Amino acid sequence: MKDLVADARTRVSTVSPADAMSAAGEGALILDVREPAELESNGRVAGALNVPRGILETRADESMPTAEASLVAQKSGGTVHVLCASGGRAALAADTLRGMGYEATIIEGGIQGWISAGLPVEG
Structure with a gap:
């Protein structure tokens, strides 16, 4: 798993949580690839597609x-x-999307990075 993630990261760039939130206000999409139970227990980003x-x-x-x-x-x-x-x-999801023709980035730190940046979550 670690090798697959490291390999995917060589092809996909990262974005800070704050920059992702700002971009979402300008038409970008935040895609949350966690399982529904994780959103319930750890919160979700408002407006993100799960x-x-x-x-x-x-x-x-x-x-x-x-x-x-x-x-x-x-x-x-x-x-x-x-x-x-x-x-x-x-990282794996963004790399897959890139391979499917999408422009995709990884939000640094995941949901914990989002919360640590002081950005809002629901739930």
Whole structure:
């Protein structure tokens, strides 16, 4: 796992939580790839789209009936800032999205980095 995450990080850039929040106000998408139970126990970023890492490809592929419209819309010129608990799943997800033709970054520090930066969470 560590090697896969390290490899993915060589291809995907990071963004600070504050910069991701600012970009979201300008049309970027914050994508949270944690499991729903994690959002309930650790909070969620307001306005973020939750698509668990395990089903990301089915939601990011516009040819699939399960495609998520708000995610697919970013493919034509928006940026997807990916968040998880600490950064590992986000790195893998952002790299997958990049391979699918998206502009994607990793939010530094995951949800804990978001909270440490003093940014708001719900729940």
